[in-house]
Amino acid sequence: MSVPPLLNIENLKTYFYSKGRQAFIRSVDDVSFEIRRGETLGVVGESGSGKSVMALSVMGLVGAAPGVVAGRIGLKTDGIRKNLLQDLDDYVERVEADGRVVEVRKDVVGWQKNVERLMAMVRGKTVAMIFQNPKSSLNPFLSVGRQITEAIRLHTPCKGKAESRERALYWLERVRMDSPRLRYDNYPRALSGGMCQRAMVAMVLSCEPSFLIADEPTTGLDATIQSRIADLLAELKADLGVTTMLISHDIGIIRRLSDSVAVMYGGMVVEYGPAGKVLAAGPESGHPYTAALLASVPDERNIRGKEPLQAIPGDVPDTIHVPNGCRFYGRCVRVTAAVDKECASLLPPLSEITPGHAVRCWLYEGS
Amino acid sequence: MPGTILEVSRLKKYFSQRRGWFSPHSGEERLIPAVDDVSFYIKEKEILGLVGESGCGKTTVGRTILGLTPATSGSILFEGKEITALPPEELRALRSRMQMIFQDLDAALNPKMRVRDILSEAILLHHRLTDAEVERKTAELLEQVNLKASKLPSFPDELSGGEKRRVGIARALAVGARFLVADEPTSALDVSIQAQVVNLLLDLQKRLGLSYLFISHDLRVVELLSHKVAVMYLGKIVEIGLSESIARAPRHPYTRILWSSLVEKQSGEAFRHPHGSAAGSWGVFDFERPAAGCRFAPRCPVFEAKGRPAVCTDPSSAPQLAAAGPAHQVACHFPTE
Amino acid sequence: MRKRYVQAPGRSDEASGLRFLRKADAVDLFFVGYGLLIVVLVAASYAAGVFRLLPYDPEAVNLGLMLAPPGTAGHLLGTDFMGRDLLSRLILGIQAYFLPGLLAVAVAIVPGAALGVLAGYGAGRADRVITWFSNLVDSFPRLVLILLVVAAFKPDIYFIMVVVGLTNVPATVSLVKVKIRFLREKNFIEAAEGLGLPRRTIVLKHILWHHCRASLIIRATLGMGEAILMETSLSYLGFGVQEPTPSWGNMVQSGANYFLQGNFWPSTVPALAILLSILGFHLLGDGLNNLLERKAVH
Ligand SMILES: Nc1ncnc2c1ncn2[C@@H]1O[C@H](COP(=O)(O)OP(=O)(O)OP(=O)(O)O)[C@@H](O)[C@H]1O
Ligand SMILES: Nc1ncnc2c1ncn2[C@@H]1O[C@H](COP(=O)(O)OP(=O)(O)O)[C@@H](O)[C@H]1O
């Protein structure tokens, strides 16, 4: 590739431990992909498929144990390529069986210190994240304006009091917050769900990061403001060349903004490639899950006829007792007799079907 | 009105800035007209969709109906009974008939309670039942919302978004509600789970004869689910009518923009033609300097196209909801034909 | 050692899951175990004291066996300067602080939690009044307050403990208040209200039981430790329990006169008892906190 990737994730594994069920939750299991400078990567997938945990792993913000247990996250900052998971292996011991991690020993406290050291210069300035749950990500005891100005003064050259206030108001206006001057003094409690969302977006964008992780930035906003936020992201990309990882379940926005798309299912990337190709999946092309996902978007026929929507049958995959075979097996409607045995018992590899477009499915193997 | 389960008339809810929970402002009192003179009714077994800009007061309408926040003025008749000034005890009893499904998925369930306890608490709230009966009722609820019994011992943190939503719905059904305020029940969910929840809500409505006030930003889902749709803008209902007519033949400029931005968001039209976008100029509305007359005027393309007619900004002639077709009302001086 | 915590495997392997729990929480389990041991010992001794199930009469003077060292036949911990059995006195000494300590804890926790709920829930005027009152109480130097009470009434330990409890009320109030403020931001409290649950259930079950119990238990155990310290100091200074009735404080005090002559046990034994029991209450609170709040990892 001519442009080297800005971020590349290799074999990332992030696990949690469920005390209730006394087993690992394999939230992110062997995820690899890369984002080139100036590109927007769209990440879609079922809720619980590990999108947010993957994003938090990049930010070094996975709080619960054991957290990140394996992988490499390369990020280029100020021209230097850094591994954000440097020395991970010094802190973690893994026991594997049948090619699967079954036991982990990790110095969680030491690792957290290491992460803080690694991320200190990166967070906020180079990488910033719009969190999925704005109501809980904003500090309830500080006014919105105060939180934004603090972020501005911390991460941008803009240090003056009046100056940072101006910047904050500018961004509040830019995310289309009504009565920005009034909202500046509001506490999060007095804002509606969508207003908190916009305040969060304003706070993150005001830091002017070069790499932005947006975890469902338009959830809970009405269509006009959604399209306004989409405009804003598109502008940032066009004018400032901001690289973005856009996590969303709004296929419309993903379709509009992304250059490439990763589809996640059960903690794994099941399809990865140029947006045009991935989102063009029809009933007979691409990964069966992607096709089913696209089919559950309500279309004219459903709406006119008031028909039930086409939901994917079956349950979300169990990330605790993961099956040996394909994780979509059991819900997949395209299993043929020829591949049935493999689907049930062997994990399909993520392999390219055309250059740059990879699919994790037995249907595309060996042909 | 017979067959009407809920009738809201001239409902107002003003928040004052000074009374804010942690507000340091002890100075002048600023009023935020979150809900300003809203009237509508919902018939038995009917679904009314409520859409509108984020922050326009949809949640507040829902919370006021349920008595979670007192109304400033206006009346709410539930099953023919005035409920704005009920004593707390009666209000509590009433909540066995009406329930809310909260916008914030994560925060609506007590994180320290297991699913089993969350449900049995709701079941036992209005009925005295033996353990075996509670067990049976729980199983029945799980069956109704398609939740596996293996989730009963889980804590909310261990559930996926769709499952949390189902627990929320099951809890509302557990107390025996006939009327649900569903505040963006699908917004935090991905499309496939969204589809499941929408189907579930439709199915429950048909099977149990429930009525909903369905608040959502997803216009397609609203159109699919609702019989009628009300469109709100800054605390006021600007258009209300059958869902087909609102979606296919909107009369109010804001409704038109709302539905066209749906297409725009998907195609990226607006980005390619930033100036030709239907979204208008997008001036930011300011509560501190509210536009006189029609609140939508600062953004209204019709207002611009007509050469800023004075009637739109005349404080004494703010547009009122007026009949604009069969079961269709619109508040605009120049409704689109 | 670098690897401090062990995570269990992801298979349905229950036993190794337990191993994880054990290793991660071993220290806390030990603390709690020790704390519980102390609590049980203290409570049992208190009961023994009530029913006078003591090896000797603690006030019986035996001038023939003064200052017998620990281990003397029949006197496990030795005797004091009047030949009174130290073990018996130690056990009976618990009477001096046990009920008063519980009273202090109850006074700090019960009205504290109630006011905290009022302040957190009621907001507005209730909050302002309660906060003002808390600040007022907080700004009084507690020792001065106690001495005032001692001067005004007779040096009755119950009065003193009520004062100790009262001075701890503001801490409980703010603890509960802050918790409620925080919880109200998450709207499950509102959801519970919307469900139609009675206020009582919401406050008692959802707020206090589910979210404040750990902190309240710690406050209670710390309060008990503090009560022991307070009572023993007062008795040591002569304000508390008066001779010949034993209390750990006046035992240390009367024993101290013989310390330099080499007869260290009459003062050291009760001093050790004070140390170990206060430590026990503190560790119990700390360990319970970690276990209940699942803070084992951080
Ligand atoms: N407790 C409160 N104190 C002060 N103002 C409030 C409070 N709750 C809501 N508001 C204000 O009321 C208005 C309407 O809020 P509401 O939550 O009803 O919006 P909404 O239509 O549900 O928006 P969204 O779609 O973003 O959830 C907003 O201007 C908000 O700032
Ligand atoms: N702190 C945590 N402790 C335990 N499990 C967690 C934690 N955070 C996330 N998970 C689990 O990880 C999985 C993936 O979650 P997430 O990445 O949030 O999904 P999504 O793709 O919807 O963003 C879920 O099963 C979730 O329950």
Ligand code: SF4
């Ligand atoms: S591998 Fe088999 S089960 Fe998995 S998606 Fe492909 S066809 Fe379906």
Ligand code: SF4
């Ligand atoms: S009344 Fe005037 S300004 Fe308001 S929506 Fe209608 S045309 Fe636009």
Ligand SMILES: [Mg+2]
């Ligand atoms: Mg997520």
Ligand SMILES: [Mg+2]
């Ligand atoms: Mg809302």
